[in-house]
Structures are given as structure tokens and as C-alpha cells.
Amino acid sequence: MHEPRTAVVIGRWLGAAFLICFATGLISHGLQDPPGWLRDHLPSRPVNGYRITQGLHVISGIAAIPLLGAKLWTVYPKLFVWPPARSVLQALERLGIVLLLGSALLELFTGLLNTLQWYPWPFPFRQAHFWLAWIAIGGLLLHIGAKAPEIAENWRRVREASPERRAFLTGVAVSVLTVTAVTAGQSVPWLRRLDLLAPRRPDLGPQGLPVNRTAAAAGTEITPTRANDWRLTVAGPRTYTLTLDELAALPQYTALLPIACVEGWSASAYWTGVRVLDLLERVGAPATARLRVVSLERYGSYRVTEMEASYAHDPLTLLALRVNGEVLAADHGYPARIIAPDRPGVLQTKWVSRLEVIA
Structure with a gap:
């Protein structure tokens, strides 16, 4: 032997x-x-x-x-x-x-x-x-x-x-x-x-999805009772801001997309929100523009991320407000989060407050 x-x-x-x-x-x-x-x-x-x-x-x-x-x-x-x-x-x-x-x-x-x-x-x-x-x-x-x-x-x-x-x-x-x-x-x-020895069960967690980083760990304080103070800023050639009600009044789309994390676990869910493509068109961004996504979280390496043009202009990429028919839980990014196809979970930014066009 x-x-x-x-x-x-x-x-x-x-x-x-x-x-x-x-x-x-x-x-x-x-x-x-x-x-x-x-x-x-x-x-x-x-x-x-x-x-x-x-x-x-x-x-x-x-x-x-x-x-x-x-x-x-x-x-x-x-x-x-x-x-x-x-x-x-x-x-x-x-x-x-x-x-x-x-x-x-x-x-x-x-x-x-x-x-x-x-x-x-x-x-x-x-x-x-x-x-x-x-x-x-x-x-x-x-x-x-x-x-x-x-x-x-x-x-x-x-x-x-x-x-x-x-x-x-x-x-x-x-x-x-x-x-x-x-x-x-x-x-x-x-x-x-x-799944006896794996670190995660992908069907366990708030709203049926696991959470790697909670709102408390990220230092965010947005709750439904404080959502009136939240604003989404979309910065570009024609910068504008939206309240949560204004964002919810825009055309909403639903997509079945997975959350896939570097630790190996993944789970699919139905996400509903506004297409990032529509937000970029409204701000006057060119089709080749990348996007900088800024989160409300106070701590962490991924508080600010960049999204390449192929994701930003994909019709499946959403600024999601709901998951599986429910308003996002705080730990899933309330009031709004990014969800995009074929992207690492750490880049699916939660608690989004600002989108900046990068020409």
C-alpha cells in the first residue's frame, strides 16, 4: 500500500x-x-x-x-x-x-x-x-x-x-x-x-434564507418605523433622490435569483424591486457605465462596492424591496438591497443608500 x-x-x-x-x-x-x-x-x-x-x-x-x-x-x-x-x-x-x-x-x-x-x-x-x-x-x-x-x-x-x-x-x-x-x-x-456536516442549511434563516451579516453587526439602524428618513440617491448626469414610497411606486419586477456565498452555500428566492437598468436610464447613464453601490453599514470591507456594466445593465439586476413576497427583513437589507445574476453574495450589497454612475 x-x-x-x-x-x-x-x-x-x-x-x-x-x-x-x-x-x-x-x-x-x-x-x-x-x-x-x-x-x-x-x-x-x-x-x-x-x-x-x-x-x-x-x-x-x-x-x-x-x-x-x-x-x-x-x-x-x-x-x-x-x-x-x-x-x-x-x-x-x-x-x-x-x-x-x-x-x-x-x-x-x-x-x-x-x-x-x-x-x-x-x-x-x-x-x-x-x-x-x-x-x-x-x-x-x-x-x-x-x-x-x-x-x-x-x-x-x-x-x-x-x-x-x-x-x-x-x-x-x-x-x-x-x-x-x-x-x-x-x-x-x-x-x-x-446535509449533516455542512456549516449551513440554505433553507434556514429569516424569510427562509441564511444571513451572513446581520444588521446589528453592520451597524445599520434603519427599521420600518424610521424608513421615512431614508433616501436613495442616484448620482450621475441627472442626479435625483427617491423616498421609499417613491421607489415602491416605480414599475416593480420579480426575478428568481440565487444568493451564492463564498463559503459554499447557496439558495434561490423570488426578489421583487426596481430594475437597476431603469434607475440608470433615468439618471442619464451611458450603456457602458459602471456603478458604485454605497451601503448604510458602518463596518465591513464591502460597505462600498462596484458593479460592472454587464451587471448594472442586465434586466435581471434589481434594487430589491421584497423577497418571496415579503418586505425585506432588516438582516436581508431593508429597505433596499442589490440582487444580480451570477454574482458573489458579498457583492449583493444590503442596506443600499446611494448609487453612483462611474463613466
């Missing part, structure tokens, strides 16, 4: 999980913090795009935990061979192992705690997670390059596997499938009944 063939089989599974996690993580990072060359090309469709990619990101990351444990158990006798390197090729292999193992362990550990919204470290999670992913992939490529001859030799089965190896690989596969089945329900609706 410590032979190269076993390590190659486990390595294929682990490599697939890493690559899926890496690719979907790049998508999430690009949507949250797009570089200049990408900003004008972000798609607002498919509607469930981010729900699928981020769900795969968390699912593959959790599946990689037992796979990494199995891989380490398979190869651990070779990790303590002395001297550690007898040639340049072996030294490169060892360097790849150090980079891969260290970054992979940190990546999976911090990513798992992120699904629980627990951050016991002093550094920013998203940026650290992003760069650790590049280090892990670099270490993986270096490791594959150094071990390529051995991998090629053991890629195909050359003889019947021993009962011990079959039992071990079956146990690993069952473990991965079990962990996936009892955690993926937070993003895969048909697995929701098995």
Missing part, C-alpha cells in the same frame, strides 16, 4: 480535486476583484454560474482533505529518507514537496475555517488564500515534473492489485464520497436531506 502505483492512483484523484478547486477559486477571485483587463468582460449569465463554480470550489476543497491524508499516508516512509537529496533532480522533488505540502495544508485548513466564518489569524483571508493557491499549484507542477518518469511507469495498471491495495483505495473512495455527500447539500439542492 506504500508502493508507487498506490501513490499514483491517489495522486490522480487529489490532483483532479486541486485543479477543480484552483480553477473555480480563480473565477471567484476574478469576480470579486477583477483586474482592469477583465472588468468589462464579466458575464452576468448564466444566472447560476457563481452558484455552480463556488459550490464546486468548496466541494472539491473538502474532498481534498481525506485525499491529502491518504496521499501522505501512502508516501510518508519516503518523506524521512536520509540524506534528503542525492541529486539535483531529487532536490527539486523535495522542494516541490515542501511547497506543495505546506501550502496545501494551509490552504485546506484556512478554507475549511472560512466555511465556518471563523478567522483566528491576523492576515486577510481572501488575499492569503489566493496566493497560497498559486504556491500550491507551483509546487504540484514541480513535483509532477520531478516524478514524471515514475508517474508514467505506474499510470496504467500492469498487474492485478493486491486485496490490501483494493481495500485501501475503496476505503479512500468511500470516505471522499461520504464527506462530499454530507456537506454538499448546502449548494446542491437534491443532496440537502444529507
